[in-house]
Amino acid sequence: MPHVITQACCGDASCVYACPVNCIHPTPDEPDFGLSEMLYIDPSTCVDCGACVSACPVSAIVPGHRLSDEAARFADVNAGHYPEPGPDTARFPVRADWRLPMAPISKPKRLRGATPDELKIAIIGSGPSAMYAADELLKHDQVRITVYERLTQPFGLAHFGVAPDHESTRTIANLFDEVARNPNIRILLNTEVGKDVSLDWIRQTHHAVLWAGGAPTDRPLQIPGIDRTGVQSATSVVGWYNGHPDFALSTPDLGTERAVVIGNGNVALDVARIFTADPERLEHTSIDRTALTALRGSSIREVLVVARRGPEHAAFTLPELIGLVDGPAHVWVDPAELEGVTSEGIEDTTVAAKVDLLLELSRRPKPDEPFIRLSFGYTPQEVLGDDRATGVRFVKTGTDEELVIDAGLVLTAIGYRGRPVPGLPFDDAKGTIANVEGRIVDGDTPLPGLYVTGWIKRGPSGFIGTNKTDSGETVQHLLSDAEAGALPTPKTSPVHS
Ligand SMILES: Cc1cc2nc3c(=O)[nH]c(=O)nc-3n(C[C@H](O)[C@H](O)[C@H](O)COP(=O)(O)OP(=O)(O)OC[C@H]3O[C@@H](n4cnc5c(N)ncnc54)[C@H](O)[C@@H]3O)c2cc1C
Known part of the structure; x- marks a missing residue:
């Protein structure tokens, strides 16, 4: 029975390199890697060796015969x-260079050329992109890293973003802990660059600075009434239940x-799931205890997740939808909203599978327990109310037909956006620090010793593992600049002892 990748897939691609028969795709070298909703094992090529199971950092790979009912659809x-x-199917070639994975004896490599004996690198932020970059950099024995993290807990959204009931995804922290144990890295928590320590000082004391500060703000929804009490961002709710200070x-x-949650990406689903979950089930997760107490007293019976466009354009990913449909949550779609909708003729198999699942939900009875209702094709016009929100007025997208939904709580979940960093060039259109493949640029000119990675480099997209490839690209440029003697020499005495 072949192995199966399940919803906890973080897209890290460690499994791809461990696989002896090249049966896991897309690989980081394939064009759809950054766009794919997860990685997939080809059941007709998988030899069931289990090498991928050991390599996966979030325990997302399961032998087919051990799939739980909740994960059965992933086969x-x-x-x-x-x-x-x-006979005519072109298969991916078996990798000729493969050998059984052994204990990871990674001998540090020595950088050549003009690299100094101690290459001092500052990383700002300790989220996934920072930790993947550090992992890659620490393969070289001249490298000394100082990580500056403004919070008192490391690992960014892997700790403060990933939902508490996504327990296996949160185990990615074990991988980052391992990186942090390397003697050539130190992590300074509770240290905000730009407040507790200046970027200028860091530049003066390191050969290179790698900004990995993430994209922490919400894309704003600009409609009348958005400032009313009772309206807040899904980001603030995620931070609240994850204990973000x-x-x-x-x-x-x-x-x-x-x-009402406006927007239907994975974050919208996370919040809707937590709001409707049985608090007894959340008790055994890492959810913030004050939030759990508040959820125990919650009166919420329905969380309406509303999208502007139709089901074939749903922003949530298929693995998240499967987790919702087959997991403990109660979910419903009003059949009237899907009248005439079919997956027939949809070429993209992922989109077709989402539409089929939504149709399946529309055939279920409306739940009696607290439930999530997924709604499609409504554009928000105004948050109604006086001093506080009492509902939202929508129009059916593309028409004048109005719909008023009563709700005492309105959450916006239409995406994240990076913030400018004083002293670094910002690309306002993209909401990222201006860069070419991770080298920070002013116009077309690279700024010596300045690099960027993660969400603030490419925008808020992809999974935790997407940051691995992204950071790999930036690190490659940083190291080649070190070997070429293109990094500035620190002016003050070394900080790393
Ligand atoms: C709500 C939510 C849920 C998610 N769930 C999943 C999931 O289940 N699975 C999955 O694969 N992906 C998930 N993701 C995506 C994943 O979390 C991101 O891909 C990843 O965290 C981006 O990494 P990053 O390092 O760029 O940014 P971040 O994780 O945001 O890390 C940035 C770090 O920089 C620090 N920082 C910022 N400015 C400064 C400064 N001036 N000085 C010092 N430190 C600073 C911040 O405190 C933070 O720790 C989720 C994202 C969100 C928002």
Whole structure:
């Protein structure tokens, strides 16, 4: 029975390199790697060796015969990614260079050329992109890293973003802990660059600075009434239930029967799931205890997740939808909203599978327990109310037909955006630090010793593992600049002893 990748896939691609028969795709070298909703095992090529299981940092790979009921659909999802095997089917070549994975004895490599004996690198932020960059840099024995992290806990959104009930995804922290144990890296927590220490000083004391500060702000929704009490961003709610210190006071008003979430990406689903979950189930997760107490007293019966466009344009990923449909959450779609909708003729198999699942949900009875309702094709016009929100007025997208939904809590979840960093050039259109493949640029000119990675380099997209390839690209340029003697020499005495 072949192995199967399940929803906890972080896209890290360690499994791809461990696989002896090249049956896991897309690989980081394939064009759809950054766009794919997860990685997939080809069941007709998998030899069931289990090498990928040991390599996966979040325990997302399971032998087919051990799939839980909740994850059973992933067998079809993995298989559905590949054409039916047949004599004319072009298969991916088996890798000739493969050997059994051994204990990871990674001998540090020595950088050549003009690299100094101690190459001092500062990384700003300790999220996934920072930790993947550090992992790659530490393969070279001249490298000394200081990580500056403004919070008192490391690992960015891997700690403060990933939902508490996505327990296996959160185990990525074990991998980052391992990186942090290397004697050539130190992590300074509670140290904000730009406040506790200046970027200028860091530049003066290191050969290179790698900015990995993430994209921490919400894309704003600009409609009348958005400033009313009872309206807040999904980001603030995620921070609140994950114990992020910036959002300790962002307690949502749970004394209402209905909450509306505007936007339907994975973050919208995370929040809707947590709001409707049985608190007893959350008890055993890492959820913030104050948030859990508040959720125990919640009056919310329905979380309405509303998208502007139709089901074939749903922003959430297929693995997240499967987790919702087959997991403990109660989910419903009003059949009237899907009248005439079919997956027939949709060429993209992932989109077709999402539409089929939504149709399946529309055939379920409306739940009696607190539930999530997925709604499509409504554009928000105004948050209604006086001093506080009482509902949202929508129009059916592309028409004048109005719909008013009563709700005492309105959450916006339409995406994230990077913030400018004083002293670094910013690309306002993209919401990123201006860069070419991770080298920070002013116009077309690279700024010596300045690099960027992660969400603030490419924008807020992809999975935790997407940052690995992204950071690999930046690190490659940083190291080749070191070997070419293109890095500035620190002016003050070394900081790393
Ligand atoms: C709500 C949510 C849920 C998610 N769930 C999943 C999931 O289940 N699975 C998955 O694969 N991906 C998930 N993701 C995506 C994943 O979290 C991101 O791809 C990843 O965290 C981006 O990494 P990053 O290092 O660029 O940024 P971040 O993770 O945001 O890290 C940035 C770090 O920089 C620090 N920092 C910022 N400015 C400064 C400064 N001036 N000085 C010092 N430190 C600073 C911040 O405190 C933070 O720790 C989720 C994202 C969100 C928002």
